[in-house]
Amino acid sequence: MFDNISWGKKRRLSQIVKGDGRALMLAIDHGYFMGPTTGMEVPSKAIEKLLPYTDSLMLSPGVLTSSIDPDFGKGCVLRASGGNTILDKDIDDEGLILTAEEAVRLNASAVAVSIFVGAEHSHQTILNLSTMISDAARFDLPVLGVTAVGKALKDKKEKRYLAHASRIAAELGADIVKTYYCDGFEEVVTKTPVPIVVAGGPKLDTYEDVLTLCYRSIQEGAIGVDMGRNIWQSEYPSAIIQGVQKIIHENFSVKQALEYTNDLCNEETKRVELFKVTARDIEDSKLH
Incomplete structure (x- = not known):
């Protein structure tokens, strides 16, 4: 999968993509533009029971240094674009x-930069x-290119646009592309x-919708998913x-994974709400 690259870059990528060629990333970087998002008000608490089941975290430099133990034992992809x-x-x-040198000093596995193709x-x-x-490239640091979709582009989550944006990210030299699933997703994969x-x-x-998204993504050529709100905003995040x-690393069907998830829904896996969730919070969480 990652041929003709240095040992150092392969080493960093192995912290994101496991030996089976699959990746389960947990996205907790929403605060860099959304502030204290519902469910991620206190990052360290929100991910406490999720870390054992994820391969890597996608997060901002500030949350890494303020909320994550140095020995947490997972890969980290640092958000490098914002403003x-x-x-x-x-x-x-x-x-x-963020610069590549700063990311290396933070022992990042990779950095992530968003591109808003077609936006202003x-x-x-x-x-x-x-x-x-x-x-x-000076540090053999992998780069994740993110095909972001802003408010003005939210109607662009379709095959032609996503193939266009993903190919541009790959052409520029991104090691991995993060994009959305769409009808005809196999074509996006083939062209990237x-x-x-x-x-x-x-x-x-x-939950069936979440698991179906994961299953279809893998079946149609993705190496994994980068899940955020569909995990830590759910009622039973660790379930x-x-x-x-199970879908990413053990090839479970949607039915098998749904049964497995439902069996785990109990007080132990239930999300603890630290703050009252308002209607405005819910609306804000749907903006992007």
Whole structure:
């Protein structure tokens, strides 16, 4: 899968993509533009029971240093682009917020940069990715290219757009592309010459929907998923992440994984709400 690269880069990638060629990433980087997102108000508490079942975390540098124990034993993909929030008209006016050298000092497995292809600041975000790829090459640091979709582009989660954006990220030199699942997803994978992980996106209605997304993504060519709100905003976070893990690493069917998940739904796996969730919180969580 990752041929003709240095041992150092392979070593870092092995912290994200396991020996079976699959990856289960837990995305907890939403706060860099959404603030204290519902379910992730206290990151260390939110992920406490989830870490055993994930391969790597996708997170911001500040949450890594403030909320994650140095010996947590998982890969970490650091958010390297940012600069706007959900309070702004759109979030595509991003710059780089982290250098490759800083990421290496934090012992990152990889860095992630978003590109907003077709948005107002498309050119700028594509150059952000290109700049980071050049910078990261000096340290054999893998780069994850994220095909982000801002408010103005939320109708673009379809095959033609996602294949276009994913191919651009790969052409620039991204080692892995993170994109959305869509109808005809196999074509997106075929047209992207680097491995793809699928974004979980906004919270889905049922566990079956979450597991179906994971199953279809793997069956149609993705190497894994990067799940966030569909895990830590769920009623039973550690139950659903274990169901996802079974699909990613043990080839469970949706039916098998759903039965496994439902069997785990109990007080031990139930999410503890630290703060009262308001209707506005729920609406904000659906913005992206």
